[in-house]
Amino acid sequence: MTEVRGTDVRTQTFRPRSPLFGQLAVATGVLTVPVFAVLYWISVPVGSWLVVVALQVLVMLIVGVGVIASRSVFVQLHDWGVEDHWPFGFTSRVRSSDVDTILLIDLYTGNGTETVPQLFALDGRDTLVLRMRGQIWTRSAIQQVAARLGAPVVHAPVPMTLTDFTRIEPQLLTWFERRPLWAVRAPRTLAASADRRVFEQ
Incomplete structure (x- = not known):
């Protein structure tokens, strides 16, 4: 459920559906596990498995950064209009x-x-x-x-x-x-x- 937080009677903050980004992370894991399993199966016999490990770590880091960044996503209502906050500090103000x-x-x-x-x-x-x-x-x-x-x-x-x-x-x-x-x-x-x-x- 969307979290609603009011700092006063005129200001409200709405956050995304709480399961959304967690579901995306789980879906990414479900999709990538079979792919990496195949890559390991191919790369281990030829000794190139370290490349696959590096690629898997990179994917995990990207997913982790995405999940953490999603926590900064919210919409805030003000007297003058709406603030739309997205990851990494991007903010749009609509009067x-x-x-x-x-x-x-x-x-x-x-x-x-x-x-x-x-x-x-x-x-x-x-x-x-x-x-x-x-x-x-x-x-x-x-x-x-x-x-x-x-x-x-x-x-x-x-x-x-x-x-x-x-x-x-x-x-x-x-x-x-x-x-x-x-x-x-x-x-x-x-x-x-x-x-x-x-x-x-």
């Missing part, structure tokens, strides 16, 4: 006055049956200034951030697949979420009046 529109949608996950909420906060030029993914944050945290920003909220009437959303708003997604065949941008963004009417039907 409520800078947000023109908030898109709240539910995206289907990979298995095609479950959905997760997604928040996209856009400024007056339809530029993305804040995104919150339901894979990381709880629905409650996302809703409270949207409420604190105070901008008009555009809801998708039904859940969408990543494919559908990419066809409409590819610029709001990261490069690894987009696909070349889907990268045709719509003439106007969802924040435009016509698209907003479609979303609110």
Whole structure:
């Protein structure tokens, strides 16, 4: 569950779902153990196993650094807006006055049956200034951030697949979420009046 910590009545801190990064570390271990087992089986007879050991240590260090860095990830609500904190000291400050529109949608996950909420906060030029993914944050945290920003909220009437959303708003997604065949941008963004009417039907 997301940890909520309030320093006063106007400030709240939300942290990612607690099992998330632990699950990633476990998944990495499950995936790498068979790979390294094969590498050891191949390298030991030829005497190159020290290279495999070094590679395994490197992978473990990277995973360890990732888990430790994840502890510095949080979103903090203030009177003036939102602070988005990411690993290694990266911080994005989004003032409520800078947000023109908030898109709240539910995206289907990979298995095609479950959905997760997604928040996209856009400024007056339809530029993305804040995104919150339901894979990381709880629905409650996302809703409270949207409420604190105070901008008009555009809801998708039904859940969408990543494919559908990419066809409409590819610029709001990261490069690894987009696909070349889907990268045709719509003439106007969802924040435009016509698209907003479609979303609110």
